[in-house]
Amino acid sequence: MASIKDVAELAGVSITTVSRVLNSRGYIGSETRQKVEKAMEQLDYHPNQIARALLKNQSYLIGVIVPDLSHPLFSELINWIEAYANERNYKILVCNSLQDSDKEANYISMLRQNRVDGIIMCSHSLEIESYLKVSMPIVSFDRIISSSISYVAGDNYKGGEIATKHLIENGCRNLLHISGPLKYDLLPNRRSDAFQLTCMKNNIQFSIIEGAHIKAAFQDNWDFIEQVISPQLENYDGVFCSNDIMAYTLYVYATRNGIKVPEQLKIIGYDYHSFTRLMQHPKLTTVRQPLDRIGKALCSALIDQIENKNPDFVNNTVIDVELIRGDTT
Amino acid sequence: MASIKDVAELAGVSITTVSRVLNSRGYIGSETRQKVEKAMEQLDYHPNQIARALLKNQSYLIGVIVPDLSHPLFSELINWIEAYANERNYKILVCNSLQDSDKEANYISMLRQNRVDGIIMCSHSLEIESYLKVSMPIVSFDRIISSSISYVAGDNYKGGEIATKHLIENGCRNLLHISGPLKYDLLPNRRSDAFQLTCMKNNIQFSIIEGAHIKAAFQDNWDFIEQVISPQLENYDGVFCSNDIMAYTLYVYATRNGIKVPEQLKIIGYDYHSFTRLMQHPKLTTVRQPLDRIGKALCSALIDQIENKNPDFVNNTVIDVELIRGDTT
Numbered sequence: 001m002a003s004i005k006d007v008a009e010l011a012g013v014s015i016t017t018v019s020r021v022l023n024s025r026g027y028i029g030s031e032t033r034q035k036v037e038k039a040m041e042q043l044d045y046h047p048n049q050i051a052r053a054l055l056k057n058q059s060y061l062i063g064v065i066v067p068d069l070s071h072p073l074f075s076e077l078i079n080w081i082e083a084y085a086n087e088r089n090y091k092i093l094v095c096n097s098l099q100d101s102d103k104e105a106n107y108i109s110m111l112r113q114n115r116v117d118g119i120i121m122c123s124h125s126l127e128i129e130s131y132l133k134v135s136m137p138i139v140s141f142d143r144i145i146s147s148s149i150s151y152v153a154g155d156n157y158k159g160g161e162i163a164t165k166h167l168i169e170n171g172c173r174n175l176l177h178i179s180g181p182l183k184y185d186l187l188p189n190r191r192s193d194a195f196q197l198t199c200m201k202n203n204i205q206f207s208i209i210e211g212a213h214i215k216a217a218f219q220d221n222w223d224f225i226e227q228v229i230s231p232q233l234e235n236y237d238g239v240f241c242s243n244d245i246m247a248y249t250l251y252v253y254a255t256r257n258g259i260k261v262p263e264q265l266k267i268i269g270y271d272y273h274s275f276t277r278l279m280q281h282p283k284l285t286t287v288r289q290p291l292d293r294i295g296k297a298l299c300s301a302l303i304d305q306i307e308n309k310n311p312d313f314v315n316n317t318v319i320d321v322e323l324i325r326g327d328t329t
Numbered sequence: 330m331a332s333i334k335d336v337a338e339l340a341g342v343s344i345t346t347v348s349r350v351l352n353s354r355g356y357i358g359s360e361t362r363q364k365v366e367k368a369m370e371q372l373d374y375h376p377n378q379i380a381r382a383l384l385k386n387q388s389y390l391i392g393v394i395v396p397d398l399s400h401p402l403f404s405e406l407i408n409w410i411e412a413y414a415n416e417r418n419y420k421i422l423v424c425n426s427l428q429d430s431d432k433e434a435n436y437i438s439m440l441r442q443n444r445v446d447g448i449i450m451c452s453h454s455l456e457i458e459s460y461l462k463v464s465m466p467i468v469s470f471d472r473i474i475s476s477s478i479s480y481v482a483g484d485n486y487k488g489g490e491i492a493t494k495h496l497i498e499n500g501c502r503n504l505l506h507i508s509g510p511l512k513y514d515l516l517p518n519r520r521s522d523a524f525q526l527t528c529m530k531n532n533i534q535f536s537i538i539e540g541a542h543i544k545a546a547f548q549d550n551w552d553f554i555e556q557v558i559s560p561q562l563e564n565y566d567g568v569f570c571s572n573d574i575m576a577y578t579l580y581v582y583a584t585r586n587g588i589k590v591p592e593q594l595k596i597i598g599y600d601y602h603s604f605t606r607l608m609q610h611p612k613l614t615t616v617r618q619p620l621d622r623i624g625k626a627l628c629s630a631l632i633d634q635i636e637n638k639n640p641d642f643v644n645n646t647v648i649d650v651e652l653i654r655g656d657t658t
Contacts, residue, residue, distance in 0.1 A: 075407075279608055
């Protein structure tokens with residue numbers, strides 16, 4: 001691989017001059033600049049970013065930790081994070097925590113060893129100690145790690161409220177909410193808070209059942225519904241599911257068991273990720289989280305922190321959500 | 330952040346000793362090792378992998394270039410690549426080429442600048458010049474870049490053959506194949522070759538229509554079917570689609586237009602990724618590409634090349650595929 005010395009020799013200039021061209025520093029005549037650029041092209045020279053990172057103490061690398069790379073919510077989010085990071089000249093290192101806090105701690109250590117400039121944390125594991133010890137910019141998705149760490153979230157409270165109101169306005173009087181795992185201190189729990197309060201304000205009977213499932217596998221969701229939800233499903237005329245895959249599975253379960261959706265049971269989901277948008281039967285009624293805007297906000301918040309070199313700057317962002325009307329309500 | 334000097338001071342040893350512990354080099358007594366390890370833990374010291382990468386000329390970074398991170402095929406593939414890379418202590422930098430060859434060339438340059446140890450190329454763009462110039466290990470997915478670059482692929486010929494035979498065995502006599510974009514020199518084109526030959530051997534009428542769509546968006550596929558396929562759809566009693574999203578969209582199009590699937594029209598797809606596995610209505614008949622094994626093979630082939638330091642070692646891998654019987658045939 002060509003070195004900076006080779007470039008300098010071919011261009012007939014000093015190494016310092018090549019370095020100045022690379023770093024756009026100091027005065028360089030346009031003729032000299034062209035000679036250097038031509039030599040770099042001829043030699044197919046690529047400046048060593050690792051050496052530059054070491055020198056400048058900035059790697060332009062961002063670590064992104066997610067619970068499941070193949071889940072449609074996270075793959076779409078990563079897609080947008082990558083796009084915006086790339087616009088600002090950052091690269092992303094993706095880490096799949098698989099909900100395992102030991103694996104996650106190892107990833108954090110690896111990211112620190114690789115001197116990433118910051119971390120976007122989209123994980124749902126219980127253990128957050130490791131993040132509190134990290135002395136670099138972090139932004140979290142849908143989670144408050146500490147008051148000194150910025151977060152980006154969809155408006156979970158509003159999402160829970162519009163979903164519940166929609167069911168009530170469409171005539172439901174006995175509501176069930178299948179929540180996310182409430183033991184984790186996650187912002188999506190506010191969907192449950194909103195569900196509960198909206199039911200109480202409207203004198204609606206309700207229950208909340210905790211679903212621990214993040215896995216985007218049909219059978220896992222099916223088994224949960226069969227074992228936990230099905231024995232009491234006849235008590236309800238409306239269900240608000242905290243994610244679309246659960247909502248879809250519930251729809252399939254209900255129709256296979258002779259329950260008409262939406263006539264006898266109304267179902268609303270949450271997310272509106274690529275799976276929900278692709279799937280046409282049924283078109284789910286759901287709450288859209290704008291993953292493009294969330295991805296952009298995560299990137300902006302993190303890179304602004306990195307570039308201001310001020311890790312104490314906290315800037316929480318809550319992104320609006322909207323109701324998507326489908327066939328299941 | 331603690332430095333190696335801080336660790337040496339706290340442990341009461343020289344920097345060289347700490348370095349020996351880190352690199353497991355030279356004789357170190359167990360007591361000294363414990364003192365150093367304890368000091369690293371107390372100071373929350375993380376060795377600078379960037380400095381080590383520069384020194385050792387190995388970064389333990391792998392670049393992965395895909396056309397669309399949010400596509401269920403590629404998100405699942407990346408999920409497995411990340412898992413196997415992590416097992417062997419490598420990290421992955423993901424790059425979303427969005428089918429744009431300029432963007433892809435920039436990514437390759439960026440990966441070279443960041444001194445990744447190798448590249449996994451899953452892209453479908455026309456331009457492969459940039460890859461030929463790269464003097465580092467590369468493994469490609471479903472594509473022959475050159476005779477000196479290893480590839481991993483599902484058995485595309487067999488996949489095309491079992492799909493076509495399945496349609497014929499189920500009584501189809503006029504077959505259509507909606508292929509991938511044939512202008513790219515991709516291994517999935519062998520699905521079309523197998524389709525064609527199998528039809529000819531069995532005296533079956535057939536046509537091939539090129540679908541240029543990689544986008545996992547329902548509307549794009551719908552528009553293509555409405556404009557290109559629909560005018561001649563009545564000529565066929567069986568369609569082999571080169572991907573599941575096209576097959577699913579065709580199913581929806583047919584049923585909305587009064588064509589009964591599978592009675593009047595049999596449809597078979599390709600991939601069996603997370604979308605297909607989640608979706609229950611219909612259960613698609615399709616060909617499963619084992620993305621776990623493909624991801625593992627891509628990682629193994631690349632890391633073996635990296636660690637043998639022999640970029641000329643070519644090791645192509647073809648992974649078996651299987652028919653998944655669903656409701657659409």
